[in-house]
Amino acid sequence: MKNQFSLTNKELDDFKKNGFIGPFDLYERDEIIEKYKRIRADLFDRSYAAYNLDNRSVIAGYDRHLDVNELSDHITKKPILDRLESILGPDLIMWRSELFPKYPGDEGTDWHQADTFSHASGAPQVVWPGTDFGGAVTVWTALTDVTEENGCLRFIPGTHEEMVYDESKNMEYKPEDVNQVEKDGIKRGFFGYDYRNLQKDPDFVPDEAQAVSIPMKAGQFVIFWSTLMHSSLPNLTENQTRMAVTARYVPSAVKIYPDTDVVEEYGSVMELENYGVVPVRGRGDYSHNRIALKNLRGRPFELSS
DSSP states (O other), rough: OOOOOOOHHHHHHHHHHHHHHEEEESSHHHHHHHHHHHHHHHTTTOOOOOOOEEEEETGGGBTTTTHHHHHHHHOOOOOOHHHHHHOOOEEEEEEEEEEEEEEEEOOOOEEEESSSSOTSSSOSEETTTTTTTTOOOOEEEEESBBBBTTOEEEEEETOSOOOOOOTTSSSOGGGOOOOOOOETTEEEEEBBBBBGGGBTTTTTTOOOOGGGEEEEEETEEEEEETOOEEEEOOOSSOOOOOEEEEEEETTSSSEEEETOEEETEEEEEOOOOOOOOOEEEEEEOOOOSSOOSBBBBBBEEEOOO
16 A cells, blocks of 8 residues: 555665665754754653663663653654555564764764674564564664764665674673774774674675765654664764664564563663563554553554554
């Protein structure tokens, strides 16, 4: 069924070929500026947050759609979900959101892929039925203007169908390495991890000659497979903070955080007592996952159609 914002046949073909599509407009400029102000104000109040972490934790920005109303509304926007239905089908859940600030002077993020998302936690977080390869579709929304100077995304098109990293390998968290790892003269690590530890081929070097940069205006979003080789540039500015929010979606049949009550990442432990995936479209079977039908402030999530 075609929806208002469904991908065209050409867009869908491009997505299948390249692993990403966009950017697309979502919010008007004045709207996203005001929305960002409200989000920033609410982020400091962790009284309803799903995880008992202070704001110094690297993962304090995880899953704030579960307590920040503006983000609860964001993940169910029709322009997002119509396009995702073109890719993933009619029964969708949103399983994780992350806020990604990049402050002036911050390092870039190294090239990486994510399939099971076990690279940091040591155990699969995403398990597709009947296959050992799946990943998630990520919606990356710019809350500020995003440029090459302040740290935009970069993709290597067509790299989403084969993993060059083995997420079951050990990748030790070293907070002292944040903003310290230098590769080819550019500071770019992975929030205290080094993705080179997961390479199947230790001599593998991403083909950056094929990479494309994705500048975006505040209020735009881009869609990509988590298995696509992606990275971001350093923030070389003196006074521009780049801020983005990601939301990760899979079909409702996918198992999320199976057989565990806690997740350990980036030196922190997240207890899943208050966590749940959010059904955002369709009427799939959700019995194999923890479910959140309203956020932790009591606001119901809109089941979009």
